[in-house]
Amino acid sequence: MTDQAIRTPVMARPRPEIVMHGLKPRPRGWLEWLTTTDHKKIGIMYLVATFFFFVVGGAEALLIRLQLSQADNTLIEPAAYNGLVTMHGTTMVFLFVVPVLAGFGNYMVPLMIGARDMAFPRLNALSFWLLLFAGIAFYASLFWTPPTAGWTMYAPLSDDAYLPDGGIDAWIFLIHLTGISSLIGAINFVATIHNMRAPGMSWGRMPLFIWAILIYSYLLILALPAVAAAATMLLTDRHFGTAFFDVTGGGDPLLWQHLFWFFGHPEVYIMVLPAFGMISEVLPVFARKPIFGYKAIAASTAAIAFLGLLVWAHHMFTTPTATVVLAIFMITSFAIGVPTGIKIFNWIATLWRGSIVFKTPLLFAVALPAQFVIGGISGIIVAIFPVDWQLHDTYFVIAHFHYTLFGGSVFGIFAALYYWFPKMTGRLMGEGLGKLSFWLMFIGFNMTFLVQHSAGLSGMPRRIYDYPESAGWEGYNLVSTIGAFLLGIGVLVTLVNVLRSLKHGKRAGNDPWKGNTLEWFVPSPPPENNFDVIPRVRSVEPMKDIRREVARNSQQAAGTVAQPVA
Amino acid sequence: MMPPAVRPHRQNRILLAALALALGGLLVGAPAAMAGAIFPESGGSPQADDISTLYKITLAVGVVIFLIVESTLIYSLVKYRARKGGPPAEQIHGNTRLEIGWTAGAAAIVVVIAAITFVYLDDIRNPPASDPDGLQVVGDFAAIDQAPPPGNRGLKIRVNGQQYLWRYDYPQENGRQLFSYYEMVVPIKTTVVLEITSSDVIHSWWIPKLGGKKDATPGHVNETWFKIDKPGVYVGQCAELCGDNHADMRAVVRAVPVAEYQAWAEQRRQDIEEAQRALAEQRRQREESQQ
Numbered sequence: 001m002t003d004q005a006i007r008t009p010v011m012a013r014p015r016p017e018i019v020m021h022g023l024k025p026r027p028r029g030w031l032e033w034l035t036t037t038d039h040k041k042i043g044i045m046y047l048v049a050t051f052f053f054f055v056v057g058g059a060e061a062l063l064i065r066l067q068l069s070q071a072d073n074t075l076i077e078p079a080a081y082n083g084l085v086t087m088h089g090t091t092m093v094f095l096f097v098v099p100v101l102a103g104f105g106n107y108m109v110p111l112m113i114g115a116r117d118m119a120f121p122r123l124n125a126l127s128f129w130l131l132l133f134a135g136i137a138f139y140a141s142l143f144w145t146p147p148t149a150g151w152t153m154y155a156p157l158s159d160d161a162y163l164p165d166g167g168i169d170a171w172i173f174l175i176h177l178t179g180i181s182s183l184i185g186a187i188n189f190v191a192t193i194h195n196m197r198a199p200g201m202s203w204g205r206m207p208l209f210i211w212a213i214l215i216y217s218y219l220l221i222l223a224l225p226a227v228a229a230a231a232t233m234l235l236t237d238r239h240f241g242t243a244f245f246d247v248t249g250g251g252d253p254l255l256w257q258h259l260f261w262f263f264g265h266p267e268v269y270i271m272v273l274p275a276f277g278m279i280s281e282v283l284p285v286f287a288r289k290p291i292f293g294y295k296a297i298a299a300s301t302a303a304i305a306f307l308g309l310l311v312w313a314h315h316m317f318t319t320p321t322a323t324v325v326l327a328i329f330m331i332t333s334f335a336i337g338v339p340t341g342i343k344i345f346n347w348i349a350t351l352w353r354g355s356i357v358f359k360t361p362l363l364f365a366v367a368l369p370a371q372f373v374i375g376g377i378s379g380i381i382v383a384i385f386p387v388d389w390q391l392h393d394t395y396f397v398i399a400h401f402h403y404t405l406f407g408g409s410v411f412g413i414f415a416a417l418y419y420w421f422p423k424m425t426g427r428l429m430g431e432g433l434g435k436l437s438f439w440l441m442f443i444g445f446n447m448t449f450l451v452q453h454s455a456g457l458s459g460m461p462r463r464i465y466d467y468p469e470s471a472g473w474e475g476y477n478l479v480s481t482i483g484a485f486l487l488g489i490g491v492l493v494t495l496v497n498v499l500r501s502l503k504h505g506k507r508a509g510n511d512p513w514k515g516n517t518l519e520w521f522v523p524s525p526p527p528e529n530n531f532d533v534i535p536r537v538r539s540v541e542p543m544k545d546i547r548r549e550v551a552r553n554s555q556q557a558a559g560t561v562a563q564p565v566a
Numbered sequence: 567m568m569p570p571a572v573r574p575h576r577q578n579r580i581l582l583a584a585l586a587l588a589l590g591g592l593l594v595g596a597p598a599a600m601a602g603a604i605f606p607e608s609g610g611s612p613q614a615d616d617i618s619t620l621y622k623i624t625l626a627v628g629v630v631i632f633l634i635v636e637s638t639l640i641y642s643l644v645k646y647r648a649r650k651g652g653p654p655a656e657q658i659h660g661n662t663r664l665e666i667g668w669t670a671g672a673a674a675i676v677v678v679i680a681a682i683t684f685v686y687l688d689d690i691r692n693p694p695a696s697d698p699d700g701l702q703v704v705g706d707f708a709a710i711d712q713a714p715p716p717g718n719r720g721l722k723i724r725v726n727g728q729q730y731l732w733r734y735d736y737p738q739e740n741g742r743q744l745f746s747y748y749e750m751v752v753p754i755k756t757t758v759v760l761e762i763t764s765s766d767v768i769h770s771w772w773i774p775k776l777g778g779k780k781d782a783t784p785g786h787v788n789e790t791w792f793k794i795d796k797p798g799v800y801v802g803q804c805a806e807l808c809g810d811n812h813a814d815m816r817a818v819v820r821a822v823p824v825a826e827y828q829a830w831a832e833q834r835r836q837d838i839e840e841a842q843r844a845l846a847e848q849r850r851q852r853e854e855s856q857q
Binding site for chain 2: 078079082085148149150154156157162247252253254287288289290292293294295296318319320322323327330331334335337338341342344345346348349351352353354355356357358366369370373374377378380381384386387388389390391392393394453454457458459461462463464465466467472
């Protein structure tokens with residue numbers, strides 16, 4: 001059976017036919033999208049919705065940058081500025097990076113492990129619709145009062161005594177809706193990956209992106225309940241007279257910070273590990289080499305996730321907390337540097353002695369380690385708690401986490417977009433526009449955030465709507481704003497590229513990149529059931545085996561029968 | 567034929583090492599003028615200076631790592647780009663010794679950085695003694711975690727954050743109150759210990775040139791210290807989002823000679839007493855006019 005599967009493309013056997021009676025006709029048009037439980041359609045809806053929120057969050061970032069481009073600027077009012085800061089952070093974390101990864105996961109996990117759908121298709125649809133309505137509920141606050149306490153929502157500022165308006169409640173609503181969406185999505189990924197892998201795909205033959213999505217899911221399951229509890233406590237503090245975070249009622253504002261960051265730091269790895277997984281797929285394909293140190297990369301993903309659960313208080317180095325506690329959290333934070341370093345070395349070793357093909361996905365994938373290493377080094381610097389006393393809550397920290405989240409995650413996401421777009425649509429993205437987009441984004445990103453280190457070192461705190469000329473921060477901020485607009489144009493070029501390629505892109509065929517994993521075995525776009533026959537997996541690069549097999553078969557005289565493959 | 571093939575590699579390595587050393591040396595020995603652009607602000611108080619030194623050491627290590635990673639990455643991208651007739655990709659799956667090596671290397675680096683941090687920690691955290699010619703106040707330093715200055719001699723100021731203002735309460739003298747807002751006047755050569763709290767939302771006390779920031783959290787007391795050698799004015803602002811006008815919540819520390827501080831304190835105490843007497847007078851007049 002499995003031997004036939006491998007030879008199917010060459011030997012063109014007739015497909016088994018299934019005859020059914022009394023089947024209801026499938027809904028067409030928009031109703032089809034509304035009612036679908038196909039992981040690929042849900043994945044595409046995830047990607048469209050999250051990229052929409054990415055553009056909205058990006059527009060908010062550009063408004064922030066416009067306001068800060070000059071000293072003593074009066075373009076945006078203080079309350080509106082704080083609203084922009086809060087919306088930008090919340091949007092990018094909860095409505096873009098986390099769910100866009102779920103979107104790629106949704107589309108790719110079943111294809112890469114050789115499954116016909118996710119384990120719970122209807123739950124999968126619910127995940128998406130909850131996410132969409134979370135975004136709508138949150139953005140509806142724009143018509144009343146948007147939240148202004150920052151995405152970290154520190155109590156007691158977020159308590160009703162200081163911000164009684166509904167914006168904070170809209171944020172709580174968003175936390176719960178996206179939280180449930182991510183939780184059931186994560187359970188779905190776990191069930192799918194544990195149970196539905198192709199025959200032969202043992203843990204040691206699972207693609208690294210699948211490893212990353214599995215660990216992303218476990219992290220979500222472990223971390224989300226903490227923020228759900230915190231948001232519920234904030235809700236009852238605001239409306240039902242409890243005092244979890246209110247000192248005058250016997251509560252403690254530090255409780256919020258512990259609960260929030262117990263979620264918030266794993267969230268950082270939730271946002272970056274799948275991007276690491278993405279480039280662990282892209283780099284070997286374009287270097288024409290196997291991934292260097294497969295086991296080390298998979299193990300370091302697990303190690304980062306485990307350590308990531310033990311570092312939350314490094315966001316709280318300036319709070320009134322005993323020094324011994326700060327020292328412990330410094331050490332655990334340092335420890336994360338080791339598995340992260342291992343990954344970076346392994347990626348470079350994957351390129352070493354390769355035969356590197358410079359397509360757009362490779363450019364974005366290579367930019368990830370190049371930029372992430374800066375965020376990693378600045379991460380070690382801010383993990384030293386006495387040094388963090390100077391850098392905490394300044395633009396140095398803004399620069400640090402944008403180097404990890406944008407320079408890391410978003411560049412990985414763009415690599416994945418260029419890499420998998422042909423699989424999803426059947427058409428290649430334009431290489432010219434792709435490379436233009438990459439260089440604009442690469443230059444724009446580094447121009448925006450490199451100088452922010454200096455702004456922070458010279459004393460510029462984050463979340464300020466205005467600064468005096470005498471502070472000497474205007475130069476840094478102007479450079480940063482120009483860079484941000486270059487970056488914005490770069491993103492737009494990719495959007496144009498997507499829209500253009502949908503109609504005019506070159507036909508991709510099944511396997512335009514000579515990929516290593518099973519998604520390249522099926523047609524582009526894949527049929528609804530993904531696989532007619534599920535091939536047996538013999539290594540971590542099943543497509544290489546299949547191509548080799550095909551080549552061997554095609555060299556034989558027509559009509560001869562191959563020896564069974566053991 | 568071997569030597570010519572090997573030499574460029576070795577030259578690269580030597581060049582790289584030299585570059586890293588030069589950059590590291592430049593970073594550690596760079597003039598204070600670089601503060602702000604690539605180092606944290608310093609120069610006002612020993613705490614800020616020590617933090618800056620610790621930062622510079624880590625940055626030097628970081629720059630070396632950065633150069634190694636980026637140069638290897640760029641080198642492999644250029645050297646191993648696909649070319650017509652070029653060598654095919656080598657099918658290497660890994661190298662256990664190499665991988666154990668860089669794991670141990672990365673671990674060693676963070677252990678060294680942790681050790682250096684602990685060397686500097688006491689000097690950053692614990693306040694030193696005031697100079698003999700500084701103001702000598704004996705206080706009760708009910709420290710939670712930060713040691714009191716030696717001999718319990720130093721000026722203790724209670725800092726209270728409120729939307730969008732800082733209030734400073736100095737020790738009472740014979741029951742006479744001394745407080746001020748926005749501008750904190752302190753004597754030079756004197757260890758000043760701050761006890762920081764808040765009466766509404768969370769704020770963060772930060773004067774970059776004097777040292778690290780400390781959150782002002784309602785229901786908690788946070789501590790830090792500074793000791794200024796020369797008269798001067800140091801500015802800072804609230805570092806934790808505290809509401810719409812967070813950006814307007816500024817603080818100034820003005821360091822003056824001891825005698826000038828004492829004169830200022832005496833004048834300030836008198837002004838406060840004067841204001842309190844005037845308040846009593848106003849109340850009496852108001853009550854009389856209401857009768």
